[in-house]
Amino acid sequence: MTETQILIESTLQAIAAGILIGAIYGLMCVGLAMIFGIMRVINFAQGDFMMIGMYAAFFALTLLGLPSFLGPVVGPYVAVLLAAPLLYGFGWLIHRTLIRRVTGIETADLEGEGHYAQLILTLGIALILQNGAMILFGAELISIRTPLSSDAIFVGPFLDGLAVFLNKARLVSACISVVIIVALWWVIKSTTLGKSLRAAADNPEAAIYMGIDVDRSHRTAFALGTAITATAGGLLATNYPFHPFVGLEYVIIMYAGVVLGGIGSVIGAFWGGMAIGLVQQLSTIILPTQLQNATIFVFFLLIVILRPQGFFGRNVERT
Amino acid sequence: MNIMRKLMCSTVVAALGAGSALAQDAEPVQIGLIAPVSGIYARPGQVMKMGAELGVEDVNAAGGIECLNGAPLELVVIDSGDSVEKATNAAQRMVADYPDLVGATGSYLSSFTLAVTEVTERANLPVLTLSYSDLITERGYENVFQTSATAGGQAEIALPIIMDLAEEQTGKRPETVAVITDNTAASLSSVERMKNGLLDDVGLELVSEEVFTPPLSDATSLIQTIRARQPDLLFFLPTVISDANLILEKMQEFRVSVPTISFGIAIAEPEVLNTMDPELLDGVMSAVANWGAAGQEDLIQRLKDEYGEPWMTQNAISTYGDMWVFKAALEESCSRDREALGEALRNLDGGPSEYYPGGTISFDDMGRREGASLTIIQWQEGVPVTVFPEELAVAAPKWPTE
Structure with a gap:
């Protein structure tokens, strides 16, 4: 293989891998955008909601014995989808018992509109979830294995021996991510629930005057955000081993994706996550691999300097 | 024959009883294990703890530190966390909160060990380590002892x-x-x-x-x-x-x-x-640097039985061996003083190595185990x-x- 061929193949491979991982990052970011965009809650526990989603999918798979009647390929993805309503309920409960005390109308007499309390509360939830998971599940790495995890679709050979590999587990996960995003976009744009979410995000006071239960809308947004990020975690886990502290590795990516996409824009968050996936992969072509994650933040800073409102700034779209 | 056997058994039981009575009377000798038991490196840290616990158990069962009236070893576990900053803080906590510690072992990653030993060296606390980095024993520290061959x-x-x-x-x-x-x-x-x-x-x-x-x-x-x-x-x-x-x-x-x-x-x-x-x-x-090997079958089986570990990694066998090295050095120093223990470790001549591959239980001027090989x-x-x-x-x- 000549140096030019190596460069072309590496670039094509990085684009392919970037799109596949970017779609999953995008779904994670959308989950956070539901909470950050609609409720303006800086949620430090979002990475840990993802971790809980990974464990929920793992236990749904193993305890229900899904591979025995759905097969080793379909079973894991059904487990991931079964974990979503569980995490929706978990998010609903967390909001009902804790988050609502520092958001919405409850924050009227709190300093900084409750943001300080939100930071401390969500950080506390994160620590409890991490250490609780450590006690309950142990520090051992686990993953949701499917036969697709280390299998790839071979595209090629073309252009005198070049080839690109598409990881099958990532490909299925990326497709599921896109379907969820499209469904969410439809719900937000076309349903009564979506309208109430948008109203609660745009102007909570006006929404209350119009008879919308903003507290309920916030709870729905929080639960949806939790379930979506948890689903992304489950999809990631089909190809990535996890442990109780895995959320820390991804929470920064989620925030970067949300800001890149434009704070308040759910669809923008998806493209923000996609951009991070692509930058992460493409950076390795010209820079040492150890700078892979640093490159994300250089890119992030560039976007913040050149286009502070992100790709889909709040003037263009909200929720 | 039966009478002789009974007599011998009674003598052994009496001796063990006297030994344990002495051991119970003597204040324990505290040995630190500074290793990650939380965060992404928690698992190897937990395995290090298993090995150290087995080592303490066996040293104490063998009569503890005879020179100190059979004083038992007592393991103090300090969580080094999963970053260099946390490991440094943990080392500072260790030397401040446990003034009776005479020695320590740790800290899994070489980067953690480098940071931890910056603190322990100032406190004259001898540290045994399995960490590989050559830098650990290239800094001229007197109280850092590398049991593994360097990277x-x-x-x-x-x-x-x-x-x-x-x-x-x-x-x-x-x-x-x-x-x-x-x-x-x-x-x-x-x-x-x-x-x-x-x-x-x-x-x-x-x-x-x-x-x-x-x-x-x-x-x-x-x-x-x-x-x-x-x-x-x-x-x-x-x-x-x-x-x-x-x-x-x-x-x-x-x-x-x-x-x-x-x-x-x-x-x-x-x-x-x-x-x-x-x-x-x-x-x-x-x-x-180390691994459960031929001749250690009983120990490997105990690790399986007591902790459910399917095999013995370097993290368990090395901390196990460290407890025996501390015992040998404490017998030499015959003191609970950490500086005396450091001196004893520097001059230790513990014979052929039993729980580390190759070489002897002795350290060169840099603090590296002499003749250390690998597995x-x-x-x-x-x-x-x-x-x-x-x-x-x-x-x-x-x-x-x-």
């Missing part, structure tokens, strides 16, 4: 063995090598030594070197490079198990079939099997087994051609 030393021992094995089993010596390494201190020490003449000495040309920051989120770019460069051999130095997993799975996915030699135990921890098929691991070799392990039929050195091997090595 550079391990590479020097391992490479000729690997090359000879390849030639013996394939009829051809590898000519090119690629290196994938994380940027932790021990891994970089090994690679540095390889690049500074060792690869040339064994006739290997370095065709690619990829350095990554752990933990990886994806290994595509690393394996794409290996696919493009097509080396005869891959040296692979991960510290985090998930990185080992991602890289090996990506090799399978990209249909890259290069004989793979690892350094360190990330590919041989028991939970690797939670995330990888044993077939994927079969044949993969790794050079490690080469290989995944065979779903278990990583010792294949080198011959006297410790439980199976013959097979060149990883598939």
Whole structure:
């Protein structure tokens, strides 16, 4: 293989891998955008909601014995989808018992509109979830294995021996991510629930005057955000081993994706996550691999300097 | 005959009783274990704790520190966390909160050990470590003792063995090598030594070197490079198990079939099997500082029975051995003073090493164990087994051609 061929193949491979991982990052970011965009809650526990989603999918798979009647390929993805309503309920409960005390109308007499309390509360939830998971599940790495995890679709050979590999587990996960995003976009744009979410995000006071239960809308947004990020975690886990502290590795990516996409824009968050996936992969072509994650933040800073409102700034779209 | 047997039994029971009474009277001697028991490195830290607990149990069962009226050892576990900053804070807490500690062992990652020993050296607290980095004992510290061969030393021992094995089993010596390494201190020490003449000495040309920051989120770019460069051999130095997993799975996915030699135990921890098929691991070799080996079957069985560990990694056997080294040094110093213990460790002549491969229980002027060698392990039929050195091997090595 000549140096030019190596460069072309590496670039094509990085684009392919970037799109596949970017779609999953995008779904994670959308989950956070539901909470950050609609409720303006800086949620430090979002990475840990993802971790809980990974464990929920793992236990749904193993305890229900899904591979025995759905097969080793379909079973894991059904487990991931079964974990979503569980995490929706978990998010609903967390909001009902804790988050609502520092958001919405409850924050009227709190300093900084409750943001300080939100930071401390969500950080506390994160620590409890991490250490609780450590006690309950142990520090051992686990993953949701499917036969697709280390299998790839071979595209090629073309252009005198070049080839690109598409990881099958990532490909299925990326497709599921896109379907969820499209469904969410439809719900937000076309349903009564979506309208109430948008109203609660745009102007909570006006929404209350119009008879919308903003507290309920916030709870729905929080639960949806939790379930979506948890689903992304489950999809990631089909190809990535996890442990109780895995959320820390991804929470920064989620925030970067949300800001890149434009704070308040759910669809923008998806493209923000996609951009991070692509930058992460493409950076390795010209820079040492150890700078892979640093490159994300250089890119992030560039976007913040050149286009502070992100790709889909709040003037263009909200929720 | 029966009377004689009863008499002997009564004598032994009386002696044990007297010993334990003495041990109960004497104040325990505190030994610290500063290791990560939270965060992403919690698992190896927990295994270090298991080994140390077994060591303390056995030292105490053997009468404790006889010179100190049979004082038992007492293990104090300090969580070093999962970052250098946390490890430094933990070391400061350890020396401040436990003034009676006479010695310590730790701290898994070389980068943690480097940070921890900056603190313990100022407190004159002797520290035994399995960490590999050459830097640990290149700083002129008096109270840091490396029980493993250094990373550079391990590479020097391992490479000729690997090359000879390849030639013996394939009829051809590898000519090119690629290196994938994380940027932790021990891994970089090994690679540095390889690049500074060792690869040339064994006739290997370095065709690619990829350095990554752990933990990886994806290994595509690393394996794409290996696919493009097509080396005869891959040296692979991960510290985090998930990185080992991602890289090996990506090799399978990209249909890259290069004989793979690892350094360190990330590919041989028991939970690797939670995330990888044993077939994927079969044949993969790794050079490690220590491993459960022939002659330690009873100890390995106890680790299985008491903790459910399927095999004994370097983290358990080394902290187990450390407790015996502390006992030997405490018998020499006959004191609870940490400076006296440091002096005893510097001058220790504990004879042939029983729980570390090669050499003796004695330390040179730098604090490195004299004659320290390494263990080469290989995944065979779903278990990583010792294949080198011959006297410790439980199976013959097979060149990883598939």
